[in-house]
């Protein structure tokens with residue numbers, strides 16, 4: 001595991017959340033990106049070596065909609081950067097963590113990603129991210 005790549009925050013209204021985080025961080029989001037497979041519209045802020053990823057649901061039955069329904073807006077996950085996501089997934093599986101997908105899947109911001117079930121990580125949804133090199 002390398003640095004915390006981003007902190008994912010579930011929000012109801014992306015525009016309002018972008019205004020709030022622009023004021024908080026004194027910065028503008030550097031990109032918005034829809035990840036249809038995850039039912040999310042994301043907005044990214046760079047904060048030195050890490051990022052804030054705002055997540056609005058694009059699917060009323062989706063993961064983020066269900067999360068907000070159950071727990072309200074707030075921190076949804078923490079993403080760690082890894083050099084080799086397949087190797088890291090194999091290591092974590094051996095360590096007894098529950099992977100939410102057998103193989104990495106395309107994420108936002110030019111990454112391959114996978115998630116660990118919060119039941120196996122003291123209740124914290126953890127994401128692994130590997131930069132997709134050109």
Ligand SMILES: CC[C@H](C(=O)O)C(=O)SCCNC(=O)CCNC(=O)[C@H](O)C(C)(C)COP(=O)(O)OP(=O)(O)OC[C@H]1O[C@@H](n2cnc3c(N)ncnc32)[C@H](O)[C@@H]1OP(=O)(O)O
Pocket residue numbers: 008035038040042053055063064066067070075076077079100106107108109111113115117118119123124125127
């Ligand atoms: C990939 C694009 C982008 C990127 O960075 O590139 C993203 O980050 S997209 C982010 C959205 N996508 C995901 O989060 C994918 C992985 N998540 C899942 O598959 C589900 O959210 C899952 C399996 C963690 C939970 O889904 P489920 O339908 O089972 O919801 P439940 O409400 O039944 O939850 C079961 C159990 O887990 C607890 N839970 C759910 N979400 C979280 C969370 N974010 N953090 C901590 N705990 C969570 C929930 O409270 C339930 O626990 P219980 O004790 O039974 O109440």
Ligand SMILES: [Co+2]
Pocket residue numbers: 006008053077079127
């Ligand atoms: Co994320």
